[in-house]
Amino acid sequence: MESSFHEHGHGMHFISIREDAPYWDKYTISNGVAEIFSTLLERLMRKSAFLTKQFKVPKEIAEDALERTRFMELYFLTFYAANSLMKIEFWEETLSMEQANERYQRYIEEFMGMRLPDKYWQLHHIMPDFDLYSPSYMVAAVRAAELDRKLETLFGANWWTDKRAGNYIRSVAGDGASINLSRFSKLDTRPYLRPLL
Numbered sequence: 001m002e003s004s005f006h007e008h009g010h011g012m013h014f015i016s017i018r019e020d021a022p023y024w025d026k027y028t029i030s031n032g033v034a035e036i037f038s039t040l041l042e043r044l045m046r047k048s049a050f051l052t053k054q055f056k057v058p059k060e061i062a063e064d065a066l067e068r069t070r071f072m073e074l075y076f077l078t079f080y081a082a083n084s085l086m087k088i089e090f091w092e093e094t095l096s097m098e099q100a101n102e103r104y105q106r107y108i109e110e111f112m113g114m115r116l117p118d119k120y121w122q123l124h125h126i127m128p129d130f131d132l133y134s135p136s137y138m139v140a141a142v143r144a145a146e147l148d149r150k151l152e153t154l155f156g157a158n159w160w161t162d163k164r165a166g167n168y169i170r171s172v173a174g175d176g177a178s179i180n181l182s183r184f185s186k187l188d189t190r191p192y193l194r195p196l197l
Contacts, residue, residue, distance in 0.1 A: 001045055002042050002045045002069065002072075003042075005041040005042050005044055005045055006038045006039065006041065006042040007038065008038075008041055009037045009038035009039065009040060009041035009042065010034070010037065010038045012037055012041065012169070012173075013034070013036075013037035013038065013173050016037075016169070016170040016173035016174055017173060017174060017175075017176040018174045018175070018176070021174075021175065021176050021178075024177060025175065025176035025177045025178050026176050026177075028177050029176055029177045030136070030177065031132075031133050031136035031137075031140075032135075032136040032139040032140050032143075033140070033177070033179055033181075034136075034140075035136060035137055035140030035141075035144075036140045036143045036144050036147065037144075037169070037173055038140075039137075039140050039141055039143075039144035040144040040147050040148060040169075042144075043144060043145070043148050044160060045065075045069060046066060046069045046070075046073070048062050048063070048066060049157065049158055050158075050160065051065060051066075053158070054160070070195075070196065073196055074196060075112075076137075076141070077138075077141075077196065078111045078112050079108075079111075079112060080134050080135075080137050080138050081107075081111055081138065082104070082107035082108045082110070082111040082112065083104075083107075083121065083124070083127060083134040084132075084134040084135040084138060085107055086100060086103045086104045086107050086121065087121075087127065087132055087134050087135070088132065088135065089103060090103070091132070097122075100121070101118035101119050101121075101122075102118060104116075104118060104120070104121045105117075105118035108120075139187070141192055142185075142187055142188070142189050142191075142192045143181065143184075143185045143187070144192075145191040145192035146184050146185045146186070146187075146188060146191055146192075147169075147172070147184045147185070148191070149191045150183075150184040151165050151168065151169075154168060155168070172184065
């Protein structure tokens with residue numbers, strides 16, 4: 001369900017971009033922005049009230065699901081931190097493939113406590129790309145938590161039940177690549193990290 005909500009968030013984001021927006025605002029959206037709205041909707045699966053009220057899931061099953069999603073979020077955080085550091089250093093230090101392999105394996109072992117084959121990053125669906133997609137996921141996770149907090153402040157803890165929240169999201173997403181992130185984000189990691197730690 002998280003994956004479904006994540007992908008639905010991408011759809012919601014892109015259909016919200018103003019039709020009269022310039023071409024570059026519609027089609028040149030940075031990864032760190034493109035993942036905000038998908039991650040925001042994915043976060044709904046981490047809310048007990050959403051699971052019990054919207055999906056009618058019994059409370060004990062919701063609690064079990066929340067524990068599992070907390071584990072997955074911690075896994076995401078450590079896995080993508082290791083991936084991101086290696087990829088940034090790959091570009092900044094112009095590492096050879098062999099050096100990148102070694103660095104990847106070292107960071108995964110340091111961050112996650114397990115050894116993976118050093119070339120695994122080359123098989124990962126976003127790592128071999130020319131861009132820095134891994135750090136973008138992490139930036140988006142922080143911004144999605146900030147947007148979630150903003151929506152709660154404006155429309156209450158169950159903001160997803162208020163149509164005004166949808167209008168607000170549409171207004172934020174409407175600018176496409178020219179999004180005004182300052183409307184909800186200061187890249188404050190606390191709303192993201194506090195519930196996890």
